[in-house]
Amino acid sequence: MTDVSAPANPPFRLNMLIYDRRYRSMTFQVIVFILVMALGWWLINNTIQNLRALGKDFDFGFLFQRAGYDIPQTPIPYTSDDTHLRAAIVGLLNTIIVSVLGCVAATILGVGVGVARLSNNWLFARLMTIYVEMFRNIPLLLWILIIYALFTEIMPAPNAYRGENPAWSKILFDNVALTNRYTAIPGLGMTNDPGSLDLGARVTISWATIAFAAALIAGWFLRRAILAWAQVTQDRTGRRPTTWWINLGVMVVPSLLLIWFFGLHLLPPELKGFNFTGGLNVQNALVALWLALTLYTGAFIAEIVRAGILAVNKGQSEAAFALGLRPNRTMNLVILPQALRVIIPPLISQYLNLMKNSSLAIAVGYMDLRGTLGGTTLNQTGRELESILLMMLIYLLLSLIISAGMNVFNSRVKLKER
Amino acid sequence: MSEMHAETVPFVRETMLPPAPPPIREAGAVRWLRQNLFSGPVNTILTLLGIAIIWFIVSHFWPWFAHSVWRADSLAQCREIIARTWGEGASGACFAVIRERWHQYMFGFYPPELYWRPLLAFGLLMVALAPILFSESRIIRRIVLIVSATATLILALALGIPTPALILAATAMIGAIAVAERQPTRLLIFSALYPFLGVWLLWGGSLWGPLMVLASFGLGALAWVVVARLLPLLAAAAAIIVALVWWIGFAGRAAEDLQNLLPLAITPVASDQFGGFLLAITIGIAGIALSLPMGIMLALARRSDMFLVKSLSVMFIEFIRGVPLISLLFVASLLLNYFLPPGTNFDIILRVIIMVTLFAAAYMAEVIRGGLAALPKGQYEAADALGLDYWKAQRLIILPQALKISIPGIVSTFIGMFKDTTLVTFVGLFDPLKGISDFVRANFAWKGIYWEPFIFVGAIFFIICFSMSRYSMFLERRLARDHR
Numbered sequence: 021m022t023d024v025s026a027p028a029n030p031p032f033r034l035n036m037l038i039y040d041r042r043y044r045s046m047t048f049q050v051i052v053f054i055l056v057m058a059l060g061w062w063l064i065n066n067t068i069q070n071l072r073a074l075g076k077d078f079d080f081g082f083l084f085q086r087a088g089y090d091i092p093q094t095p096i097p098y099t100s101d102d103t104h105l106r107a108a109i110v111g112l113l114n115t116i117i118v119s120v121l122g123c124v125a126a127t128i129l130g131v132g133v134g135v136a137r138l139s140n141n142w143l144f145a146r147l148m149t150i151y152v153e154m155f156r157n158i159p160l161l162l163w164i165l166i167i168y169a170l171f172t173e174i175m176p177a178p179n180a181y182r183g184e185n186p187a188w189s190k191i192l193f194d195n196v197a198l199t200n201r202y203t204a205i206p207g208l209g210m211t212n213d214p215g216s217l218d219l220g221a222r223v224t225i226s227w228a229t230i231a232f233a234a235a236l237i238a239g240w241f242l243r244r245a246i247l248a249w250a251q252v253t254q255d256r257t258g259r260r261p262t263t264w265w266i267n268l269g270v271m272v273v274p275s276l277l278l279i280w281f282f283g284l285h286l287l288p289p290e291l292k293g294f295n296f297t298g299g300l301n302v303q304n305a306l307v308a309l310w311l312a313l314t315l316y317t318g319a320f321i322a323e324i325v326r327a328g329i330l331a332v333n334k335g336q337s338e339a340a341f342a343l344g345l346r347p348n349r350t351m352n353l354v355i356l357p358q359a360l361r362v363i364i365p366p367l368i369s370q371y372l373n374l375m376k377n378s379s380l381a382i383a384v385g386y387m388d389l390r391g392t393l394g395g396t397t398l399n400q401t402g403r404e405l406e407s408i409l410l411m412m413l414i415y416l417l418l419s420l421i422i423s424a425g426m427n428v429f430n431s432r433v434k435l436k437e438r
Numbered sequence: 439m440s441e442m443h444a445e446t447v448p449f450v451r452e453t454m455l456p457p458a459p460p461p462i463r464e465a466g467a468v469r470w471l472r473q474n475l476f477s478g479p480v481n482t483i484l485t486l487l488g489i490a491i492i493w494f495i496v497s498h499f500w501p502w503f504a505h506s507v508w509r510a511d512s513l514a515q516c517r518e519i520i521a522r523t524w525g526e527g528a529s530g531a532c533f534a535v536i537r538e539r540w541h542q543y544m545f546g547f548y549p550p551e552l553y554w555r556p557l558l559a560f561g562l563l564m565v566a567l568a569p570i571l572f573s574e575s576r577i578i579r580r581i582v583l584i585v586s587a588t589a590t591l592i593l594a595l596a597l598g599i600p601t602p603a604l605i606l607a608a609t610a611m612i613g614a615i616a617v618a619e620r621q622p623t624r625l626l627i628f629s630a631l632y633p634f635l636g637v638w639l640l641w642g643g644s645l646w647g648p649l650m651v652l653a654s655f656g657l658g659a660l661a662w663v664v665v666a667r668l669l670p671l672l673a674a675a676a677a678i679i680v681a682l683v684w685w686i687g688f689a690g691r692a693a694e695d696l697q698n699l700l701p702l703a704i705t706p707v708a709s710d711q712f713g714g715f716l717l718a719i720t721i722g723i724a725g726i727a728l729s730l731p732m733g734i735m736l737a738l739a740r741r742s743d744m745f746l747v748k749s750l751s752v753m754f755i756e757f758i759r760g761v762p763l764i765s766l767l768f769v770a771s772l773l774l775n776y777f778l779p780p781g782t783n784f785d786i787i788l789r790v791i792i793m794v795t796l797f798a799a800a801y802m803a804e805v806i807r808g809g810l811a812a813l814p815k816g817q818y819e820a821a822d823a824l825g826l827d828y829w830k831a832q833r834l835i836i837l838p839q840a841l842k843i844s845i846p847g848i849v850s851t852f853i854g855m856f857k858d859t860t861l862v863t864f865v866g867l868f869d870p871l872k873g874i875s876d877f878v879r880a881n882f883a884w885k886g887i888y889w890e891p892f893i894f895v896g897a898i899f900f901i902i903c904f905s906m907s908r909y910s911m912f913l914e915r916r917l918a919r920d921h922r
Contacts, residue, residue: 049746056750063777070776141481142474143488157903158896159857162871169888376762382864383872390764404772412761412769419760 067405080410082401083108089396091387093303097222104397111392112414118306118388119375122313126374127367129314130321137326148322155319160377163316168308168384175200175304181291195288197296203307204289204296211283228282235274242270305386309378317374321367328363329355360433368426372419379415389414505530508537512883535887536894539878543894546713546868552642552705554599556716558607559639561590563723565614566632569625571909574916576622583618587611633727640720641709645702650689654681709787713868715898721787722856725794729855730848732795733802734841738832740807751803758800763858766793771865790862798855805851809844810836842917849910853903870895 037047071078083105090100095113098106137148155163178199180188190197197204214227246263254260278284289299332355340350381388382395389411398407462468475485505524510516516532524530536543545553564586572579591608599607617624634648658681666673697703712720739751758766770789775782813836821831841848863872875891878884 045744049744052750053746066779067776069780073780136484139481139484140474140477141484141488144484147488147491153904154900157853157857157900157907159860159871159899161860161863162892162896162899165872166889166892169892173888372759379762379764380861382764390762394765394768404768405776408765408768408773412765415762415765416757416760420756 082403108393111389115388118378121310122374123371125314126317129318133322134325152319160316164312164383167312171304202301205300206286206288207299209287239271243267305384324366328359331362332358364430502529506533510534543714545716547711553597554594555639559636566629569622583615642704643706644697646693646696650693654685657684709785714870714874718859721859724791726852728795729798732799736803737806755800767865801851805844805847809840812843
């Protein structure tokens with residue numbers, strides 16, 4: 021009989037670092053580590069030498085100097101006397117505004133088109149297919165430029181709205197005026213203004229906004245409580261109480277009361293002098309960028325939604341019907357949860373893409389983060405290293421925040437595998 | 439019993455009647471219309487809406503399109519012709535701008551007498567790609583090869599190719615077709631040599647430069663073979679080190695010496711003369727060719743057991759995917775000079791290609807990782823059970839299947855990258871969409887012309903991207919091995 025037990029600890033030899041699988045990965049990682057460190061040191065060393073040769077330093081102090089340039093559209097108060105930091109924050113807010121507006125509109129459009137492509141209406145499905153293929157196969161930059169050119173070349177100067185028989189008239193019940201520089205939309209006015217909460221740094225937030233947000237959040241929680249009560253009642257008695265009108269009530273009634281209380285009304289834009297006043301004049305750069313991002317991303321979302329719906333087996337809805345569920349409950353309880361599982365992860369990356377694509381604002385001169393921090397500030401201060409690194413860091417943080425938030429949502433809707 | 443029954447039935451028809459035609463509402467076009475367009479109120483509304491949309495678009499664009507002018511010297515002249523022909527106030531397209539400036543949209547500021555070089559590079563690319571793209575279908579490969587070869591030669595002749603170059607190109611193409619007929623796999627050698635030939639044709643200069651870079655690959659391979667006999671595990675490291683040492687240390691000097699010894703140079707063309715679709719396609723193809731292998735390596739690294747390798751890969755991928763491409767292009771144009779040794783200044787197109795490649799590779803890595811994750815675990819276990827080592831298992835078992843699964847994602851990454859090549863306009867290169875169009879509009883004759891260039895450039899992008907997506911569908915069908 022031979023002794024089959026292997027020797028417990030063979031003496032360590034140097035070539036085991038390569039030939040023994042236990043040590044090989046360690047050896048490899050050490051080599052990689054050394055190489056990466058060397059590369060990092062090389063890059064940093066080069067940067068230091070180059071900066072020294074140019075007589076520059078690595079300093080973010082420029083952020084606190086006077087910016088000295090104007091930004092056409094500022095969500096928070098800003099003048100050219102403010103710092104570069106505040107200009108960057110204004111740019112960041114502009115990026116967030118166009119991204120959020122774009123995500124919302126693209127989702128609505130994408131879901132609509134995705135469903136329409138599956139409709140059994142031959143003509144409409146074909147039309148939607150043409151839309152999707154047009155937008156998916158042509159660069160976004162082209163769409164941004166086309167839509168911007170549509171506004172600047174075809175829309176009239178505000179003057180065209182003047183007089184008894186104007187050449188152009190306002191659309192949407194006399195509320196929106198399209199001009200070649202801006203789109204005039206109605207503003208919101210309050211007869212009973214509750215004042216504003218001062219957050220410091222000249223940023224204020226109206227109490228009315230806070231009240232509406234609080235009402236909506238409270239309504240949301242009430243709705244959840246009512247649904248839980250309905251579930252409990254159903255479990256106990258076997259009958260599900262009708263809840264849709266209570267739910268609608270708790271979501272809508274407080275807001276309606278607040279509207280009545282604050283006397284909220286629309287202020288339609290009026291032509292005074294050479295420009296529209298009274299409402300909000302939204303720069304065409306923002307409108308064109310928003311429209312282009314919406315149409316472009318909407319085409320991608322439509323494909324995602326279509327794939328998600330097609331991914332749910334037909335047997336699932338048939339089984340739900342066999343159980344006696346009505347079509348809308350089949351949709352809510354059976355099809356949507358399964359389709360969402362397929363839809364949400366690629367949808368997240370479309371939102372991220374939209375946020376990153378909003379940096380194409382450079383093509384229309386919309387002052388987003390790239391336009392302020394990575395554009396005018398960079399050119400004025402000559403701090404390209406600091407500006408671009410900071411800009412990339414902020415974009416990275418935004419991406420990480422969006423994907424973290426959406427991942428939480430995803431983990432809630434995804435199928436729980438046991 | 440049955441007879442009884444037969445007697446009780448008073449009448450049985452003994453001949454079949456010819457089937458009656460369905461009612462007119464249930465047959466032919468009417469039935470199709472009822473089923474597909476007017477099956478209910480919602481559908482009817484949608485149909486009417488669709489017709490309204492089509493009518494709106496056609497009624498606005500058709501007159502403009504039908505009045506298009508193809509021969510004019512300026513926008514003003516275009517408008518004059520339209521007003522004369524179709525009456526005052528008629529709108530019309532002025533495609534004369536495309537007719538006059540097509541060469542700038544295609545080649546940018548490339549010297550006109552050398553237009554045949556990019557064309558030849560593109561034609562040879564088709565020949566080099568045919569064995570890869572259509573490896574299994576002999577007929578399609580034959581058609582693609584012959585059509586692209588003849589088209590290239592005829593067009594090159596039209597663009598004024600010098601006779602020696604024409605003869606060389608024709609010989610090369612006929613040779614390639616002959617090889618493809620007998621042994622298609624041999625043509626892969628040409629595919630591997632193509633990058634060096636393509637770079638030489640596009641940028642010109644001495645042939646020895648690309649040859650010496652090629653030599654570094656050759657030396658690396660030689661080192662691999664030699665060291666693999668002695669120390670198999672160090673072969674890869676040795677090959678990389680030898681290739682790098684040769685490339686950085688000796689290639690440049692050797693190319694100069696050989697050039698002095700035997701001049702083999704054609705007119706050099708600088709990178710700032712590139713533009714239009716030449717630029718977009720150069721960046722796009724270089725990015726596609728480089729990002730796929732890099733994406734595969736990143737995906738494998740991200741799935742690796744080694745903590746350090748995995749976290750480096752994750753950091754790289756998430757960083758690249760978290761920032762816009764524009765910011766990376768700014769890094770290429772503004773910051774790369776900071777990161778490299780003082781005095782280094784290399785080509786802007788090369789820098790852009792590097793950044794676009796890194797960008798696409800991170801997306802590619804995620805697509806391929808999806809493919810790797812979708813592969814059943816049994817495949818990995820089977821590879822282990824066969825006793826294959828890591829690289830053999832990846833090469834022979836895992837990657838062929840994983841890449842097949844990820845084809846749609848890979849191709850959409852390619853399409854996205856090709857579309858993104860238009861962004862190079864923001865670092866001062868002349869892409870067809872904005873760079874060249876702005877340049878054309880800067881001329882007084884074409885000031886204020888918007889739609890015609892947009893339509894022209896958009897149509898070309900659409901054709902290229904759409905055929906790429908159709909090709910991916912074709913490839914998917916061809917590679918489908920299951921569920922038939």
